Amino acid sequence: MIVTVTLNPSLDRTIEVDVLTRGEMIRARSARLDPGGKGVNVSRALLAGHVTSTAVVTVGGPEGDQLRRLLAAEGLAVRAVPVAGRTRSNVTIAEPGGVVTKLNEPGGRLSDAELAEVAEAVAAESAAASWVAGCGSLPPGVPDGIYAELCRRVAAAGIRVAIDSSGPALLAALPARPDLVKPNREELAEAVGRPVDRLADVVEAAHELRARGARGVLVSLGADGALLVDDDGVIAGDAPVERPRSTVGAGDALLAGFLAAGARGPRALAAALAWGAAAVRLPASRMPRHSDIRHDIVRIRSRPDLDKPLVT
Numbered sequence: 001m002i003v004t005v006t007l008n009p010s011l012d013r014t015i016e017v018d019v020l021t022r023g024e025m026i027r028a029r030s031a032r033l034d035p036g037g038k039g040v041n042v043s044r045a046l047l048a049g050h051v052t053s054t055a056v057v058t059v060g061g062p063e064g065d066q067l068r069r070l071l072a073a074e075g076l077a078v079r080a081v082p083v084a085g086r087t088r089s090n091v092t093i094a095e096p097g098g099v100v101t102k103l104n105e106p107g108g109r110l111s112d113a114e115l116a117e118v119a120e121a122v123a124a125e126s127a128a129a130s131w132v133a134g135c136g137s138l139p140p141g142v143p144d145g146i147y148a149e150l151c152r153r154v155a156a157a158g159i160r161v162a163i164d165s166s167g168p169a170l171l172a173a174l175p176a177r178p179d180l181v182k183p184n185r186e187e188l189a190e191a192v193g194r195p196v197d198r199l200a201d202v203v204e205a206a207h208e209l210r211a212r213g214a215r216g217v218l219v220s221l222g223a224d225g226a227l228l229v230d231d232d233g234v235i236a237g238d239a240p241v242e243r244p245r246s247t248v249g250a251g252d253a254l255l256a257g258f259l260a261a262g263a264r265g266p267r268a269l270a271a272a273l274a275w276g277a278a279a280v281r282l283p284a285s286r287m288p289r290h291s292d293i294r295h296d297i298v299r300i301r302s303r304p305d306l307d308k309p310l311v312t
C-alpha cells in the first residue's frame with residue numbers, strides 16, 4: 001500500500017492543436033480534463049497497475065469539488081483535506097509528435113492549520129503503508145522544509161519515503177534522508193547548480209544528492225530513459241517510443257512503476273521504464289493499464305556509456 005501526498009493538485013485541461021502559434025486564434029482538435037498533480041498521478045498509475053494506494057490531496061473551491069468528482073469517477077482511494085484556497089487549473093497545449101507546452105498556476109495559499117490537517121491525514125492513512133510519496137510543487141504559504149518534515153515523520157513511523165519535487169523544496173528535503181528522490185534532468189541540474197549534458201554528469205550529480213542525504217536517486221531523462229543510483233551502484237536504461245503522444249505525467253508513471261516493482265535494482269528500473277514509456281504513448285496524462293505496458297522494449301545497462309550526450 002502506497003500513500004501519495006499532493007499539496008498542489010490540479011485540474012489538468014489538455015488541448016490538442018495542429019500547431020501552436022503565439023498571438024493567434026487557434027482552433028483545437030480536441031480537449032480533455034483529467035485530475036492532476038504529481039502525487040495524484042502516481043496514485044492513478046498505481047490504481048491502473050492494481051497496486052493499492054491512497055492519495056492525500058488538498059481540495060478547495062468549485063475546482064476542488066470537480067477534482068474530487070473526477071477522482072471518484074476513476075475509483076481512486078482519496079483522503080481529501082478541504083482548504084480555503086481554490087484548487088488550481090493547469091493547461092497543456094499538445095502538438096503532434098508529443099510536443100507539449102504547459103501552463104501551471106501557482107495554486108491557492110495553504111495556512112499552517114491546513115498543513116497540520118494534511119499531516120494528520122498522512123499519519124492516519126499511512127498506518128499500513130510501505131511507502132509515502134510526497135510529490136509536486138508547493139503552493140504559496142508552504143515552507144520549503146515541508147517535505148523534510150514529511151520525511152522525518154514518515155521515517156519515524158518506519159515507512160519509506162520518496163520525494164518528487166524541485167528547487168528549494170527538493171534541496172531542503174535532502175538532509176532529512178529520503179529513501180528516494182526522483183528529479184528529472186532539469187531539476188537535477190538546478191539542484192547541483194550546473195548543466196547536466198552527458199550521462200557522466202547525471203551520475204556525478206546523483207552522487208552529489210546522495211552525499212547531501214538522499215539514499216536513492218532515480219533520475220528521469222525523457223527520451224534518454226532513466227538512471228538509478230543507490231547503495232547497489234549505478235544502472236541506466238531506456239525504452240524507445242516511436243510515436244510519443246504526451247509526456248505529461250510520464251515521470252509520475254515512472255515513479256509509480258518503480259515503487260510498484262519493489263524500488264530496488266534492475267527489475268524495478270525496468271518496470272519504471274516500461275510504465276513511463278507506456279504513459280508517453282497515451283494522450284494527456286492518461287495512466288497506463290497492464291495492457292498498455294510493454295516490457296520487451298526496455299533496455300537495462302549496468303555499464304552505461306557515460307560519455308553519451310543526452311538528447312532530451
Ligand SMILES: Nc1ncnc2c1ncn2[C@@H]1O[C@H](COP(=O)(O)OP(=O)(O)OP(=O)(O)O)[C@@H](O)[C@H]1O
Nearest residue numbers: 184220221222223225226241248249250251252276
Ligand atoms: N520521448 C520519450 N520516449 C520514450 N520514453 C520517454 C519519452 N519521454 C519520457 N519518457 C519516459 O518517461 C519518463 C519520464 O519522463 P521525464 O523525464 O520527461 O519526466 P518528468 O519531467 O518528471 O515528467 P512529468 O513531470 O510530466 O511527470 C522517462 O524517464 C522515460 O522513461
Ligand SMILES: O=P(O)(O)OC[C@@]1(O)O[C@H](CO)[C@@H](O)[C@@H]1O
Nearest residue numbers: 010036037038090104136137249
Ligand atoms: O506544478 P507541479 O506541481 O510541479 O506539476 C504539476 C503537474 O504539471 O504535474 C503533473 C504531471 O507530472 C500534472 O498533472 C500537473 O499539471
